[in-house]
Amino acid sequence: MGIKINMCMLFELRYDPRMLVVPQIGVVSYITNFGHDVTWVLPSEGAKEVRKETLGGVSVFAVPYRSGKGLLDYVNKTVYALRRARFVSGLFKQEQYNMVFAGDCIFDALLALYIKRRYSVPFVLELGNPVEQDGEFHKVYHSNHKHLWQLISKINVYLLMHALRDADLVLPISKWLKEDFIKKGIGASKILPLPEGMDADRFSDADGDAIRRQYNLDGSGVVVYVGTMDKMRHLDTLIHATSEVKNRGRRVKLLMVGDGDDKTDLERLACELGIGDDVVFTGQVYSDEVPNFIAAADVGVSPVPPFDFYKFSSPIKLFEYTAVRKPVVANKEIPEHDEVIRKSGCGVLVQFTGESFAEGIIKLLDDPEMAEEMGKKGYKWGVTNRSYETTARGVEKRCLGLLKDSI
Missing domain, CATH: 3.40.50.2000 (Glycogen Phosphorylase B;)
Known part of the structure; x- marks a missing residue:
């Protein structure tokens, strides 16, 4: 087969054996059907300690997480991010991962960026929303502490832009979001739109x-x-x-x-x-x-x-x-x-x-x-x-290209 992808994926979907796997995650994980390996690391509100599961041919590490509301949720996310950072860093020491993937969560993106630099592996960043959307969300739902939430939003935008610039492959949810990233100075050559697709078998x-x-x-x-x-x-x-x-x-x-x-x-x-x-x-x-x-x-x-x-x-x-x-x-x-x-x-x-x-x-x-x-x-x-297989082949091609360039 030649080069084989062994990808560690970080994203914020809560683990559940019957969880909905959004197409962006499902499409990238579909590369297991082509002989590659994929591991997910994600939060689990039901877990008291890190546990390993298998879901649809993918290895899953469920890390304990406690949700909250408003600022408390940010505090809990920070605690979870620190716990998971230690776990993922140890995982990369033990396993032979050659690529790290992050979904559109600032904590995931920063951890993946650290892994890229620490272990010299390509970093793939998937974004389903423009970087400013978090600010729009806070305008609707967080009328209290308005200035604090505005500051948090600005910090999120700054950090996400930093991750976008340093990512080796960017997967926006649409070609229109790709155009937005290019206007913000992100190189077009490293952007591959990853739109929603059809999982006909499901x-x-x-x-x-x-x-x-x-x-x-x-x-x-x-x-x-x-x-x-x-x-x-x-x-x-x-x-x-x-x-x-x-x-x-x-x-x-x-x-x-x-x-x-x-x-x-x-x-x-x-x-x-x-x-x-x-x-x-x-x-x-x-x-x-x-x-x-x-x-x-x-x-x-x-x-x-x-x-x-x-x-x-x-x-x-x-x-x-x-x-x-x-x-x-x-x-x-x-x-x-x-x-x-x-x-x-x-x-x-x-x-x-x-x-x-x-x-x-x-x-x-x-x-x-x-x-x-x-x-x-x-x-x-x-x-x-828009089948998973068609879209996943495009992702596979770009990821293999990154691995060849890193040899």
Whole structure:
């Protein structure tokens, strides 16, 4: 085989045997199918001591972590980062890792940068958001201690830019984020966009019959939203869209799969609009249950607020819906929505308003044959252009190039 990748990956997803592995992590880890080795080091709130597990052919080290809120969470993250730094440094002394990977967490990035310098291995940095997004988050959720959070945000931006400049390979979530990094002075030659992809195998056995019975969905057109329900998502747009669809005489149910800090307000809004019985909030579900919820629906929706930082995104739900051959209604202000739907023909592009989403939903519900054809087109395009294997081959090629250069 020649050179073999032996990568240690650091990221902040909480360990759980049924955890959702986001595509950026899943795609990079897919290189194990090509004969390479991958190890994850990640936090675990259930662990009292570091323990080793195996998940999908990947070795996992779960490091004890205690979460908190606000400043306490930063304190806990700092304590965890110090504990993990000692563990990872010892791990590199024992194992033959030849590459270190960090997800978009400042603590992961700094640790990976230290490992690069200490052990002379290439450093791969994956970023799913622009470096300024942390500051936008604090504006919404941390009105107290405003100046302190602004200072923390500025420090985060400075340190992330430092990591971006020193990384050997940068994997932004989209080509639009790549362009943003280039404008900030990061060399284009070391940037490889790593957009959301389709894990068709994960969705191959999806069956929505039990979900339709459980939530009494038969007899209605079913629209599904899968994802976080945080206030920054402005999902009231989707509740208003469902109300508009009902007002235009269609029988419809909205299946809201997920959780977040806006869920209670969304439930209240649905009741105020008189559609409380037509909007089903499932709460958080395990990732292996998601395919069945999508299979229970007729249409998938991907509403993403057209804020500047979201315009760099690559929404995962777009590919989860098409993996189950469901047509999609998505707002065109997000470049990834616009490009994928135009190229694949997998759905309808609308504006980020309740009325516009309602029109898109009605268009698909009123023409089941067109909707079915769009679902098929989306699946075919995703398998051809965004499969894990196709994307992982690109990552493998770049990583092998780094290892050859380091010999």
